[in-house]
Amino acid sequence: MLRVDRLDVERGGARVLHAVDLHVGDGEVVALIGSNGAGKTTLLRTVCGLLAPTQGEVTVGGRSVVGVPAFELARRGIRYVPAERRLFPALSVRDNLALGAYPARPTRDRHELVFGLFPRLRERRSQVVGTMSGGEQQMVAIGRALMSSPRLLLLDEPTTGLAPALAEEAYAVIARLRDAGGLTVLLAEQQVHLALEVAARAYVLEGGTVTMDGPSGSLRDEPGVRRAYLGFA
Amino acid sequence: MAARRSEAWPLAVTVTALVGLPTLVGGSRYLMTLAISMLVVAGYAVAFNLVFGRTGQLFLCLGALAGVAAYGSVLLADVAGVPLPAAIAVGVACSGGIGGLFSWVAVRRRLGVIFLGIVTLAFSLVFTNLLVGGRALTGGETGLLVDATAGSWLRDRVPAYYVLLAVLVGYLLLDRWLERSWLGWAFRALKDDPVAAELAGVDVVRAKVVAGALGSAMLGLMGALFAVHDGFLSPTGFDFGEIDVRVLVVLAVGGVGSSLGPVVGAVVVTAVDELLRPLGQLRLTVYGALLIVVFLRFRQGLVPAARGLGRRFGARRARATP
Numbered sequence: 375m376l377r378v379d380r381l382d383v384e385r386g387g388a389r390v391l392h393a394v395d396l397h398v399g400d401g402e403v404v405a406l407i408g409s410n411g412a413g414k415t416t417l418l419r420t421v422c423g424l425l426a427p428t429q430g431e432v433t434v435g436g437r438s439v440v441g442v443p444a445f446e447l448a449r450r451g452i453r454y455v456p457a458e459r460r461l462f463p464a465l466s467v468r469d470n471l472a473l474g475a476y477p478a479r480p481t482r483d484r485h486e487l488v489f490g491l492f493p494r495l496r497e498r499r500s501q502v503v504g505t506m507s508g509g510e511q512q513m514v515a516i517g518r519a520l521m522s523s524p525r526l527l528l529l530d531e532p533t534t535g536l537a538p539a540l541a542e543e544a545y546a547v548i549a550r551l552r553d554a555g556g557l558t559v560l561l562a563e564q565q566v567h568l569a570l571e572v573a574a575r576a577y578v579l580e581g582g583t584v585t586m587d588g589p590s591g592s593l594r595d596e597p598g599v600r601r602a603y604l605g606f607a
Numbered sequence: 608m609a610a611r612r613s614e615a616w617p618l619a620v621t622v623t624a625l626v627g628l629p630t631l632v633g634g635s636r637y638l639m640t641l642a643i644s645m646l647v648v649a650g651y652a653v654a655f656n657l658v659f660g661r662t663g664q665l666f667l668c669l670g671a672l673a674g675v676a677a678y679g680s681v682l683l684a685d686v687a688g689v690p691l692p693a694a695i696a697v698g699v700a701c702s703g704g705i706g707g708l709f710s711w712v713a714v715r716r717r718l719g720v721i722f723l724g725i726v727t728l729a730f731s732l733v734f735t736n737l738l739v740g741g742r743a744l745t746g747g748e749t750g751l752l753v754d755a756t757a758g759s760w761l762r763d764r765v766p767a768y769y770v771l772l773a774v775l776v777g778y779l780l781l782d783r784w785l786e787r788s789w790l791g792w793a794f795r796a797l798k799d800d801p802v803a804a805e806l807a808g809v810d811v812v813r814a815k816v817v818a819g820a821l822g823s824a825m826l827g828l829m830g831a832l833f834a835v836h837d838g839f840l841s842p843t844g845f846d847f848g849e850i851d852v853r854v855l856v857v858l859a860v861g862g863v864g865s866s867l868g869p870v871v872g873a874v875v876v877t878a879v880d881e882l883l884r885p886l887g888q889l890r891l892t893v894y895g896a897l898l899i900v901v902f903l904r905f906r907q908g909l910v911p912a913a914r915g916l917g918r919r920f921g922a923r924r925a926r927a928t929p
Contacts, residue, residue: 443805448807462800476807479789
């Protein structure tokens, strides 16, 4: 589904990503782990078209996404959910979700699918999003991305600003999406234990390059990962 | 959505009042001249509301955009002999094209609100200078008489009033239709957060260019129709101080982003302007003081303020009846 080859990205003249190789198979959930500033967000923003690479290639389903505007990629089903969520705070839950289907009209089925995943959003569908809690806003953000039947979901730190219980709840939803099948997910996360639970494989990004990758199970036992990201001495 | 729908009735009442106006004051040349200039300002304000209120693009060349179509169509008709309707169509298309170009450049070059304001203000000043300098064609400061409509019914105040009113109603219907269309959704999304809109699949560039071009064409049509009615064109009639400042005040008084705001603003500002005329030199001072009060007390404009009052009154009534 997603293939990243020798990717270099600069921001403000500084090289943020260097020679990154990565692939995500159809229907696979893959985690991207690493500390603040490792380049996770830059990688996701490049895949969804908000940033342009200086070198390298990114393809989704065999088609290059380099140089394609972000709205066009969104219409092709590549949906990026940023850590800061970027909802429309003045609009209701229903209207925020409806905009996720733009330019098509949102179908009932899609609304039902999202409300099925997030029952709380059904109760609050008329509420203005700006007045909702962080956890609810995260649900709206993921729900909005699901309104267009995406092929590739790019989740950037879905647990940002969430209490631990809510973070686990968010991951339970991601696991349910994974089990439902049909959706490919690339997930950037600092809460490594959560990400490794839901993802089949993971890439470790450090200083803009991939330093390790492999199945989640074996990465979890890797001494470097245990020390740096899982809090073991 | 509910708040927007509730504007339908007040809007219908306002339009009905405007339709009936000439039967009351149609005999007075003075009052009809005033009523026509009020309609023109209202039309400009609806157009500017589409560009600035809906999509957040600050165009400070409203007079110039109206003037492009006005001078363009009059010169095409009088000098080149093009039939008047075709001349107006070309002039309006030019205004729309220039406005769309400003929007496109602004998005492409990532100009913020202030920078787009400065660029368009510069265009406004250049345009006035071109009119003054191009004496051979435009008549310079002295102005230009319109031959194409000499002796036509369009010169009469009452028929012209109805033509302009029809155009204004058309603008309002277009504005409401846009609000409910998917383009309206795109406008709301991109005004809130352009990046979020882009991530939701909104073509931000196209939506802004459409708003800029459409609003500019609307300014152009109003300007051209007024010019051929009035029969006289001059640079001061389209300069920044004369048009842009007035439209900004109208929109500020009426309320940015509401459908009714531009019309109510135009009625109030025109009325206040005239009532203050006997004050002579003091007029501008009082005018300024009133504006300060409006900005401090009703920052969102009169229409949203009135709506808030109405809602409070409605709530009280609902509580009184058990």
